[in-house]
Amino acid sequence: MSTDPIIAGVGESELGKTPDRTWIDNAAVASVRALNDAGLDLDAVDGVAVAGANDDLPTLLLGEYLGIDHPQYMDGTEIGGSAFERFVETAARSMESGNVDVVVIAYGSTQRTAGEGTPEIESSHPVDQFAELAGTFTPVSQYALATQRHMHEHGTTEAQLAEIAVSTREWASMNPKAARRDPLTVDDVLSSPPVSAPLKQLDCCLVSDGGGALVLVSPEKAAELDSTNVAISGAASTQTHRKDMSQMPDLTSTGATETGPRAFEQAGIDVDDVDVAEIYDSFTYTVLTTLEDLGFCDQGAGGEFVEGGTLGPDGSLPTNTHGGGLSYCHPGHFGIFLLIEAVRQLRGEYDGKRQVPDATTAVAHGTGGVLSSSSTVVLERRGQP
Amino acid sequence: MTDGPIPVVDKCEEWDGPVPEPTGLTAEFWSETANGRFLVQQCPNCDHQQFYPRIVCTNCGREEPDWTDTSGDGEIYSFTICYTAREEAFQKLTPYVVAIVELEDGPQLTALVPADPDEITIGTPVEMRLWQVDDDAALPVFYPV
Numbered sequence: 001m002s003t004d005p006i007i008a009g010v011g012e013s014e015l016g017k018t019p020d021r022t023w024i025d026n027a028a029v030a031s032v033r034a035l036n037d038a039g040l041d042l043d044a045v046d047g048v049a050v051a052g053a054n055d056d057l058p059t060l061l062l063g064e065y066l067g068i069d070h071p072q073y074m075d076g077t078e079i080g081g082s083a084f085e086r087f088v089e090t091a092a093r094s095m096e097s098g099n100v101d102v103v104v105i106a107y108g109s110t111q112r113t114a115g116e117g118t119p120e121i122e123s124s125h126p127v128d129q130f131a132e133l134a135g136t137f138t139p140v141s142q143y144a145l146a147t148q149r150h151m152h153e154h155g156t157t158e159a160q161l162a163e164i165a166v167s168t169r170e171w172a173s174m175n176p177k178a179a180r181r182d183p184l185t186v187d188d189v190l191s192s193p194p195v196s197a198p199l200k201q202l203d204c205c206l207v208s209d210g211g212g213a214l215v216l217v218s219p220e221k222a223a224e225l226d227s228t229n230v231a232i233s234g235a236a237s238t239q240t241h242r243k244d245m246s247q248m249p250d251l252t253s254t255g256a257t258e259t260g261p262r263a264f265e266q267a268g269i270d271v272d273d274v275d276v277a278e279i280y281d282s283f284t285y286t287v288l289t290t291l292e293d294l295g296f297c298d299q300g301a302g303g304e305f306v307e308g309g310t311l312g313p314d315g316s317l318p319t320n321t322h323g324g325g326l327s328y329c330h331p332g333h334f335g336i337f338l339l340i341e342a343v344r345q346l347r348g349e350y351d352g353k354r355q356v357p358d359a360t361t362a363v364a365h366g367t368g369g370v371l372s373s374s375s376t377v378v379l380e381r382r383g384q385p
Numbered sequence: 386m387t388d389g390p391i392p393v394v395d396k397c398e399e400w401d402g403p404v405p406e407p408t409g410l411t412a413e414f415w416s417e418t419a420n421g422r423f424l425v426q427q428c429p430n431c432d433h434q435q436f437y438p439r440i441v442c443t444n445c446g447r448e449e450p451d452w453t454d455t456s457g458d459g460e461i462y463s464f465t466i467c468y469t470a471r472e473e474a475f476q477k478l479t480p481y482v483v484a485i486v487e488l489e490d491g492p493q494l495t496a497l498v499p500a501d502p503d504e505i506t507i508g509t510p511v512e513m514r515l516w517q518v519d520d521d522a523a524l525p526v527f528y529p530v
Contacts, residue, residue, distance in 0.1 A: 129407070131495045135402070135497055136483050136495060138469075144465035145464065145485055146463070148465060149462070194466070194468045197502075199465075244495050246485045246492075251462070251485070
């Protein structure tokens with residue numbers, strides 16, 4: 001539809017390690033680069049959204065830091081790594097009211113430089129008195145509990161999970177910004193050190209510093225700009241639990257079972273129409289369960305689906321074409337980078353095999369918490385790249 | 386209902402991990418663990434059972450649901466073997482097993498399983514012990530039967 005909002009600009013800060021930068025520096029650099037990419041100035045911005053920020057009033061800080069006065073849309077809702085897909089949804093709704101034209105959605109982090117910090121029992125929340133006393137401080141243990149149950153119910157194997165890491169690395173090998181680019185085999189993944197069985201080191205994402213941003217504009221504003229042909233045609237979000245898998249309603253399926261169909265229906269597409277998928281990959285298992293939940297294969301069939309390089313450059317569903325959180329970067333809340341890559345693929349920005357041929361429809365799916373929040377965005381290229 | 390109290394094992398000397406910090410209504414829950422009771426909430430209005438303790442029933446919204454005893458018997462619903470931990474107290478235990486246990490007379494909970502990883506699989510029957518870690522609280526842990 002001509003009424004859909006447009007992602008007019010995307011950008012990243014430096015990634016990897018940024019010891020001389022704060023999180024807001026990284027968020028701000030990414031924001032300005034995304035605005036430049038859109039051909040817009042800071043004074044055009046009338047909406048800001050930020051999550052995962054190391055500040056108690058993050059949208060106030062982002063607005064002040066960038067000198068954005070009197071925005072009419074602000075959203076700092078924290079639902080983890082999927083927050084940015086959700087911001088696309090809420091900003092799009094605000095645009096429908098006619099009051100907002102240019103929204104900057106930003107993220108910044110210095111989690112690699114800062115280290116993981118000292119864990120503390122958060123006594124303000126009753127559930128933390130239980131799960132964390134059991135020794136599950138890290139998300140990897142929570143994801144491992146879900147993975148183990150999936151393997152039990154569906155016969156999913158560790159080698160099948162490893163195929164996801166291998167396909168993702170193939171994409172990373174073509175991305176000069178990716179942190180890990182060396183070739184990877186299934187055996188490499190299987191023989192990497194166990195972290196929280198059945199998940200091993202190479203089933204787990206990177207730890208990076210960095211920031212990312214995108215600029216969402218109304219169709220009216222888009223008409224004034226060049227290179228504004230990536231439209232948001234569907235978006236949906238939900239959540240299921242907090243940080244303890246014993247509270248997850250179904251350990252082997254996520255909120256994507258709801259957000260996928262809702263977003264696809266809004267967009268008027270079927271999973272078969274998706275040319276490129278950017279799927280949150282905090283762990284290999286995150287991808288496997290999300291593909292099932294979105295409907296790319298039957299529930300429980302994710303292991304078979306990813307075999308044989310389905311997700312890689314020669315596969316039928318090109319997925320995480322920048323190398324994902326597993327091989328490209330992962331500054332904590334990865335969802336912004338899924339949207340950035342989806343836009344670049346739909347614009348046809350890449351050369352050779354890195355570019356998915358004739359990509360016109362992409363899905364970006366964010367996951368937050370410990371498989372706790374889900375947000376699906378459908379993006380469509382309008383016209384030629 | 387329980388046949389008797391769940392065994393309480395004194396771990397005050399050796400446990401250097403985190404200890405419960407009761408908040409509001411969890412104070413009652415934790416104080417009973419030291420007496421060999423593992424309570425879950427059961428709503429007098431709708432019979433819904435829930436764990437962890439909350440001030441309202443998540444099914445019907447009734448305030449302050451009643452407590453009920455559990456036997457502590459259950460089975461492994463899922464598990465992981467942790468090879469690394471952020472806290473030193475848990476790092477010393479690596480590799481250790483954490484499981485989601487499905488109580489036969491109650492909901493699920495996540496807990497430490499101080500057993501050989503080779504003894505654990507999904508479906509393994511387990512029984513609860515309460516590790517007394519300070520004067521007022523005992524942690525639920527599960528052993529294979």
